[in-house]
Amino acid sequence: MKRKTSLLTLGLMLLTPALAGGAGAPRPAPTPVPVVTPAPAPVKPAPVAPAPAPVMPAPVSTPIVIPALPLSGGTVGTTTQTGTQTGTQSSTTTTSTVETNTTATTETTTVATDTLYDVLVTDDRFSTLRDLLSDAGLTETLMTGEYTIFAPTDEAFAAVDEEQLAVLASDPELLKRVLSYHVVGGKVAADAQNLTTVEGSALVLGDATVDATALNASNGTIYAIDRVLLPEGLVIDTTPTTEISTETTASSTTVTTTTTTATGATTTATVTATAAPLAVTISQDPRFSTLSSLITAAGLTDTLSSGDFTVFAPTNEAFAKISAADLTALRGDTTRLRALLLGHVIASRLTDTNLSTTPTLKTAQGNDLTLTTNGSTIRVGNATVLGKTEIGSSNGVIVPIDTVLMLP
Numbered sequence: 001m002k003r004k005t006s007l008l009t010l011g012l013m014l015l016t017p018a019l020a021g022g023a024g025a026p027r028p029a030p031t032p033v034p035v036v037t038p039a040p041a042p043v044k045p046a047p048v049a050p051a052p053a054p055v056m057p058a059p060v061s062t063p064i065v066i067p068a069l070p071l072s073g074g075t076v077g078t079t080t081q082t083g084t085q086t087g088t089q090s091s092t093t094t095t096s097t098v099e100t101n102t103t104a105t106t107e108t109t110t111v112a113t114d115t116l117y118d119v120l121v122t123d124d125r126f127s128t129l130r131d132l133l134s135d136a137g138l139t140e141t142l143m144t145g146e147y148t149i150f151a152p153t154d155e156a157f158a159a160v161d162e163e164q165l166a167v168l169a170s171d172p173e174l175l176k177r178v179l180s181y182h183v184v185g186g187k188v189a190a191d192a193q194n195l196t197t198v199e200g201s202a203l204v205l206g207d208a209t210v211d212a213t214a215l216n217a218s219n220g221t222i223y224a225i226d227r228v229l230l231p232e233g234l235v236i237d238t239t240p241t242t243e244i245s246t247e248t249t250a251s252s253t254t255v256t257t258t259t260t261t262a263t264g265a266t267t268t269a270t271v272t273a274t275a276a277p278l279a280v281t282i283s284q285d286p287r288f289s290t291l292s293s294l295i296t297a298a299g300l301t302d303t304l305s306s307g308d309f310t311v312f313a314p315t316n317e318a319f320a321k322i323s324a325a326d327l328t329a330l331r332g333d334t335t336r337l338r339a340l341l342l343g344h345v346i347a348s349r350l351t352d353t354n355l356s357t358t359p360t361l362k363t364a365q366g367n368d369l370t371l372t373t374n375g376s377t378i379r380v381g382n383a384t385v386l387g388k389t390e391i392g393s394s395n396g397v398i399v400p401i402d403t404v405l406m407l408p
Contacts, residue, residue, distance in 0.1 A: 116149060116217045117142040123215065125224060128157040129179075135169065136176040147198070147220040148184045150210065152228045160228050163238040174236070181231045187221050190214065201231050277305035281393040282313060287400065290319040291341075297331055298338040309364070309396040310350040312380055314404045322404060339365055343407055349397050355385070367408060381405050 117139055120126045129151055133139055142149070157165065168175045180199035188195060190212040195203040208227035215222040230236075276284070279301040283292040291313055295301055304311070319327065330337050342365040350358075355378050361369045369381055378385040383403035391398035 114218045115143040116147060116220045116222060119215050119217045119222060120149075120151065125153045126151055128152075128154045132157075132169065132175060133179060136172055136179050138176060138179055142183075143219070145219060146186055148186065148188045149220065149222045150182045150184070150203070150205070150208075150225045150229070151222050152182065153224055153226060156226050156228050161238070164236045167236050167238055178228070178230060178234070181229055182225075190223050197231075199231055203229075204232060205229070276394055278309055278311055278393045278396045278398065279304040281391065281398060282311070285391070285398075287315045288313050288398075290314075290316045294331065294337060294341060298334060298341050300338065300341055304345070305395065307347070307395060308349045310346040310348060311396065311398050312344045312346075312369075312383070312401050312405065313398050314344070314383070314401055315386065318383070318401065318403050340404075340407055343367055344405055350399070351397075355399070365407070369405070 117130075117133065120130050120133070120142075133142065141147075160168075168178060177199055181197045181201070181203070183198040184192075184195045184203060185198060190210050197203050205225070206227070206229070208225045208229060211224040213224075215224075279292075279295055282288045282295065282304075295304065322330075330340065343363050345364040346361050346369075347364050350361075355371060356373050358371055361371060361380075363369055372379045380399075380401060381403075383401040383405055386400040386402055391400070
């Protein structure tokens with residue numbers, strides 16, 4: 001009973017406030033509840049990695065670092081520092097600074113583009129000279145050193161004989177000599193005197209006109225001239241070269257003469273003579289036209305048309321060695337002319353073997369001729385036998401020689 005009374009009393013105590021307010025009384029506003037911002041949750045520290053087991057350090061190998069080099073030299077420095085720290089252990093690794101002073105040295109070769117040769121190339125007046133300088137191998141010379149060139153224009157070269165120019169162009173050493181004669185060492189004035197050329201002799205301008213307006217190059221000076229100069233005493237030989245071939249059979253003799261000029265023009269003449277007397281065979285060979293006329297003038301045509309003979313026959317070039325005045329005088333003196341010609345005649349038919357093995361021959365004039373042999377060269381007196389010796393005829397042999405045999 002006592003327990004029930006206590007529970008009832010407790011219930012009444014709990015209900016009393018609500019009943020005391022009455023049903024019509026206003027309810028007081030609820031007391032605001034303060035908002036409390038909860039403190040942030042503590043950040044859990046990152047798990048600490050366990051300390052590595054001690055490891056014996058490996059041998060330190062210094063890396064090879066090749067820094068980019070500045071173009072004009074400079075200093076290159078590198079520094080590396082790393083650090084690692086944990087809550088329980090810190091370590092610092094420092095790489096020492098290696099400072100390298102490197103100076104890049106570059107050798108630069110500057111090739112001038114306004115050398116003497118370059119100036120000649122760009123001037124249309126000197127196109128022939130430019131080509132000839134190249135042919136003579138003088139291009140490099142005129143791009144180094146210091147020179148003055150007295151340069152013939154194209155018109156100057158056009159005034160040179162065509163065959164002489166062809167000879168020059170075909171002979172590099174001769175061409176180099178002639179062109180070097182136009183070059184003087186150092187820079188000189190157009191009217192300078194007593195100049196020595198690169199060729200080695202004194203410069204003689206003669207009647208050449210020098211354009212005093214200088215063309216300046218990085219290594220010299222150029223003056224245009226209107227003549228091609230030649231060193232004193234130099235003669236450009238334009239004599240055509242002649243090749244003669246002879247073919248002899250029992251019934252005829254064929255002589256082929258090929259003449260080549262300096263310009264390359266070739267003329268070939270072929271003469272075929274049937275077996276005829278010596279005088280006739282000689283007259284049919286163009287090499288012996290002077291001899292043939294003298295045989296006629298001396299009255300020896302019939303003599304050389306009967307009997308067996310060997311004639312040492314001087315060519316036209318051989319007679320050209322005698323002055324025109326002496327040859328004219330010889331024609332006018334029949335007795336002397338006859339004796340001279342018979343001094344070239346042997347009263348028998350000789351062969352190549354006879355010529356190379358017989359030391360002395362008696363001529364139809366009565367004098368002796370000495371024969372000497374040196375290898376394939378046969379000399380008769382002071383003359384040399386030319387080419388194949390046996391040119392046949394019906395009554396003898398003709399042996400061409402390069403010099404007239406004068407009487408003692």
